[in-house]
Amino acid sequence: MGEDVEALKRRLPLLEYLRQYNWVGQPVGRSEFVGLCPLHEETRPSFYVNTRKDVFYCHGCGQGGDLIRFIQLSRHLSFRQSLACLDTQATLVDDSSAVLEKAADFYQQQLDHYPEAMRYLNQRGLYDPALIGEFEIGYAPGGSLRRHLTAQGYSFDLLRQVGLINVNGSDAFYQRIVFPLRQGEHIVNLYGRSIGTAFAHRFLPGTKGGLYAWEKVRHCPEVILVEGLFDYAVLRQAGFYNVTCSLGTHLNKDQFLELCEGPRTVYLTFDVDANQSGQQAAVQLALRLSAHGIAARRVLLPQGHDPNSFFVQGGNAPQFQSLLEATQP
């Protein structure tokens, strides 16, 4: 019994469980997060999660323990009922994560079979096969994923739940370049960029996770933040390693807190578009970051450009570097 409980807890860490319920924790130290207590009403965060010991403690209500204890308290269940509840949830998480891996693998295998997909990547300035592999970029032709996954034993219900197929049973992604979005080891979502006339950007339902590939740059004292994955890709290809991407100009709480983890300078490199929405978002984000003690600088690309079009239309690394150096605090 004791061993089973430990094994069950390892399948779904406390922090991951809490995040599924939209709990937001700010990192404090190496393996601790603090946020508002889900077990009692409060306005100042006093609920601590220790990821190394996989336990919580609230200085407000004095409750503490492991995930099973948390489920008992938050759902008013017995120990045994909490175990069953955790088992169901851990199974769903494992299944979703596994099916997203399979879908991403399948899309990656398709990339070479559809010349239009590779042509699109080239048009967007992305050539390097090593980077295309590193980003795990794939192609969703549409109309074949459901058959592929159900043949491997994944249920229609699971595919629906994860959002890979629509209510009517057809593939959600159709003629789209696909980037898997990972949080730690797990794929939490897929981003699909239409190469046709359909709405350009699409995600599966649920969280986009934190900043793209944040693990790679979290220790950098200077970070370049872009809004799109194709901006990210060309900057990486041009030799800028300290880049991350927020998948849009509106950062979710996790993404914002990641930027605020430690002292650093953030170079905001959003689109310079005619309606100014990218720059307005950058100004507001710069203010919010400054209020949290993070230095923010706005990179001003030529009118009408984003980092992707800047490089596609002949811009090079030294030119981009001088734009970074020309920024004002």
Ligand SMILES: [Zn+2]
């Ligand atoms: Zn509490």
